[in-house]
Amino acid sequence: MTARLFQLVILLILLPLLQSRPHASQSTNIYLPLQITTLSVADFGATGDGLHYDTRAIQSTIDACPTTSCRVSFPPGTYLTATIHLKSNVILDIQEGATLLGGTKIRDYPKEFDRWYVVLAENATDVGITGGGVVDGQGLKFVQRFNEVKNVMVSWNQTGACLGDECRPRLVGFIGCRNVRVWNIRLRDPAYWCLHIVRCHNTSIFDVSIFGDFNTPNNDGMDIEDSNNTVITRCHIDTGDDAICPKTYNTPLHNLTATNCWIRTKSSAIKFGSASSFDFKNLVFDNITIVDSHRGLALQIRDGGNVSNITFSNINITTRYYDPSWWGRAEPIYVTTCPRDSNAKEGSISDLLFINITATSENGVFLSGSKGGLLSNLRFINMNLTYRRWTKYTGGLVDYRPGCQGLVNHSAAGIIMEHLEGLEVENVSMRWSDNKKEQWDNPLDFRPSTVNNISFFNFHSGLYKE
Ligand SMILES: *[C@@H]1O[C@H](CO)[C@@H](O)[C@H](O)[C@H]1NC(C)=O
Ligand SMILES: *[C@@H]1O[C@H](CO)[C@@H](O)[C@H](O)[C@H]1NC(C)=O
Ligand SMILES: *[C@@H]1O[C@H](CO)[C@@H](O)[C@H](O)[C@H]1NC(C)=O
Ligand SMILES: *[C@@H]1O[C@H](CO)[C@@H](O)[C@H](O)[C@H]1NC(C)=O
Numbered sequence: 321m322t323a324r325l326f327q328l329v330i331l332l333i334l335l336p337l338l339q340s341r342p343h344a345s346q347s348t349n350i351y352l353p354l355q356i357t358t359l360s361v362a363d364f365g366a367t368g369d370g371l372h373y374d375t376r377a378i379q380s381t382i383d384a385c386p387t388t389s390c391r392v393s394f395p396p397g398t399y400l401t402a403t404i405h406l407k408s409n410v411i412l413d414i415q416e417g418a419t420l421l422g423g424t425k426i427r428d429y430p431k432e433f434d435r436w437y438v439v440l441a442e443n444a445t446d447v448g449i450t451g452g453g454v455v456d457g458q459g460l461k462f463v464q465r466f467n468e469v470k471n472v473m474v475s476w477n478q479t480g481a482c483l484g485d486e487c488r489p490r491l492v493g494f495i496g497c498r499n500v501r502v503w504n505i506r507l508r509d510p511a512y513w514c515l516h517i518v519r520c521h522n523t524s525i526f527d528v529s530i531f532g533d534f535n536t537p538n539n540d541g542m543d544i545e546d547s548n549n550t551v552i553t554r555c556h557i558d559t560g561d562d563a564i565c566p567k568t569y570n571t572p573l574h575n576l577t578a579t580n581c582w583i584r585t586k587s588s589a590i591k592f593g594s595a596s597s598f599d600f601k602n603l604v605f606d607n608i609t610i611v612d613s614h615r616g617l618a619l620q621i622r623d624g625g626n627v628s629n630i631t632f633s634n635i636n637i638t639t640r641y642y643d644p645s646w647w648g649r650a651e652p653i654y655v656t657t658c659p660r661d662s663n664a665k666e667g668s669i670s671d672l673l674f675i676n677i678t679a680t681s682e683n684g685v686f687l688s689g690s691k692g693g694l695l696s697n698l699r700f701i702n703m704n705l706t707y708r709r710w711t712k713y714t715g716g717l718v719d720y721r722p723g724c725q726g727l728v729n730h731s732a733a734g735i736i737m738e739h740l741e742g743l744e745v746e747n748v749s750m751r752w753s754d755n756k757k758e759q760w761d762n763p764l765d766f767r768p769s770t771v772n773n774i775s776f777f778n779f780h781s782g783l784y785k786e
């Protein structure tokens with residue numbers, strides 16, 4: 321084809337597009353400009369003094385919003401509040417210098433445990449939080465006994481609304497919502513889980529930072545549950561428990577993407593499960609930095625849900641041991657599926673790609689399927705794994721918790737494999753600290769009876785000088 325003819329063909333292809341442009345912008349113009357109402361909580365009597373409850377003022381502002389797009393703004397100040405309920409088309413605009421402070425009394429929260437949040441949106445569309453300010457759960461006020469290893473927390477189980485030792489309010493919840501946006505906001509010190517997305521469709525979370533106390537159990541960063549089409553980007557999470565945690569209780573979870581994040585946690589940075597009754601499909605984790613965590617990339621499948629088509633790319637990880645009362649054993653990568661208990665089903669895990677991963681860790685990679693729940697088609701491409709010990713915690717245990725075989729004595733290896741069908745290892749280098757005091761066993765640890773079809777291409781293992 322001559323160059324001119326080629327240009328002509330391109331022009332002919334583009335012509336309808338070019339022609340349709342003015343038409344497209346015309347049709348957008350019909351809906352623009354959007355009518356946005358802004359209401360300030362100050363005009364509805366909020367004191368912002370951090371001492372008096374501003375619940376009624378805040379809720380009145382939200383309720384006064386018209387059914388078109390509405391911003392509820394919080395000028396600088398500290399707004400103590402019981403649960404507030406968002407509704408469709410409302411964006412909370414918590415400005416820089418403003419803090420929404422969650423109440424610490426059981427009467428500050430609704431009767432039902434599953435509605436215990438400082439901010440809750442239920443069955444709403446086009447709803448969100450922004451503004452550059454802070455939502456603070458006052459989690460430290462829920463500590464019964466401070467402990468460097470793990471704090472002992474109060475549990476509001478007296479009313480029977482919730483049983484056990486995890487009865488505390490979460491910070492922000494979106495339940496059954498569509499088009500959720502959480503951006504440019506700091507979420508701080510939750511008493512329990514921090515940002516909870518449940519049965520939502522189309523959620524975007526960006527420029528969000530989460531700070532939780534490092535010794536507080538269950539203060540997860542983001543729990544994404546039974547939800548589809550979730551995008552998380554530019555997050556900063558520094559907290560005691562799991563940082564980004566997809567879960568399935570009642571329906572599958574599809575299409576979650578998390579990129580450009582920084583994470584530190586005393587538990588898992590990325591964790592699938594352990595609630596895993598339904599499938600997880602098409603998830604991507606890219607450009608993530610994980611520091612000083614108890615586990616890096618973790619799949620803890622325990623309830624029969626199947627996991628497939630997951631990519632982890634461009635991720636730097638350092639993992640170290642913490643006290644074993646926290647799940648995790650310093651594994652940079654932990655892929656497990658086993659039945660939680662004798663009533664549970666076994667889910668499979670297939671088509672996982674790990675590419676461009678660098679890890680420095682105190683323990684190896686653990687890949688463990690189970691008899692009726694195989695791991696299949698895993699790929700490790702371009703990985704540098706450095707093994708080195710720098711804390712005083714003893715190693716030598718494999719961690720199947722929750723349930724399954726619990727903690728089991730086992731030698732420490734570069735990669736442990738069980739019940740696996742298909743692993744491709746390509747351009748992977750393992751480096752071992754030459755420190756004689758460090759106890760390491762084999763680079764690879766598996767029994768051929770449960771492991772099939774593993775292949776190595778450009779695999780290297782060797783010592784390095786510390
Ligand atoms: C939200 O929708 C669910 C399912 O339709 C319903 O059970 C629940 O009561 C609704 N909640 C509210 C606050 O409307
Ligand atoms: C309530 O929580 C306390 C403290 O965590 C725990 O010891 C107790 O067993 C729980 N009681 C019930 C009924 O769940
Ligand atoms: C998803 O939500 C965002 C923000 O809430 C919105 O801009 C976008 O149009 C939504 N996408 C779909 C497919 O509904
Ligand atoms: C998510 O998608 C799955 C698979 O299509 C569907 O079963 C589930 O109901 C969806 N969940 C939501 C909250 O839309």
Ligand SMILES: *[C@@H]1O[C@H](CO)[C@@H](O)[C@H](O)[C@H]1NC(C)=O
Pocket residue numbers: 548549574575602
């Ligand atoms: C997941 O994303 C794909 C591709 O964008 C889309 O076709 C599919 O409908 C999405 N799944 C759900 C459950 O929304």
Ligand SMILES: *[C@@H]1O[C@H](CO)[C@@H](O)[C@H](O)[C@H]1NC(C)=O
Pocket residue numbers: 554579580581582607
């Ligand atoms: C990766 O994420 C960091 C933020 O953690 C960002 O600064 C950087 O631009 C991202 N890199 C790419 C290639 O997107």
Ligand SMILES: *[C@@H]1O[C@H](CO)[C@@H](O)[C@H](O)[C@H]1NC(C)=O
Pocket residue numbers: 597598599624625626667668
């Ligand atoms: C997981 O896959 C198995 C085998 O295909 C299937 O029997 C089981 O129902 C799936 N689990 C779920 C929760 O869909």
Ligand SMILES: *[C@@H]1O[C@H](CO)[C@@H](O)[C@H](O)[C@H]1NC(C)=O
Pocket residue numbers: 575602603604629
């Ligand atoms: C796997 O997931 C990615 C990212 O969501 C998606 O683009 C791709 O189409 C999926 N592949 C299959 C085979 O479903």
Ligand SMILES: *[C@@H]1O[C@H](CO)[C@@H](O)[C@H](O)[C@H]1NC(C)=O
Pocket residue numbers: 607608609634635636678
């Ligand atoms: C990982 O480390 C390399 C080398 O220090 C650096 O170039 C890269 O940007 C880092 N990527 C992430 C996601 O932290």
Ligand SMILES: *[C@@H]1O[C@H](CO)[C@@H](O)[C@H](O)[C@H]1NC(C)=O
Pocket residue numbers: 676677678702703704749
């Ligand atoms: C691994 O290390 C080699 C040699 O230092 C380097 O060329 C390569 O880019 C590294 N790969 C990753 C994924 O960090």
Ligand SMILES: *[C@@H]1O[C@H](CO)[C@@H](O)[C@H](O)[C@H]1NC(C)=O
Pocket residue numbers: 633634675676702
């Ligand atoms: C892996 O890293 C290489 C070299 O930095 C880059 O060219 C490639 O695009 C990366 N792959 C993915 C899937 O990000």
Ligand SMILES: *[C@@H]1O[C@H](CO)[C@@H](O)[C@H](O)[C@H]1NC(C)=O
Pocket residue numbers: 727728729
């Ligand atoms: C591991 O072995 C040690 C002795 O070597 C023993 O004391 C300990 O109970 C064992 N732990 C488990 C979980 O089996």
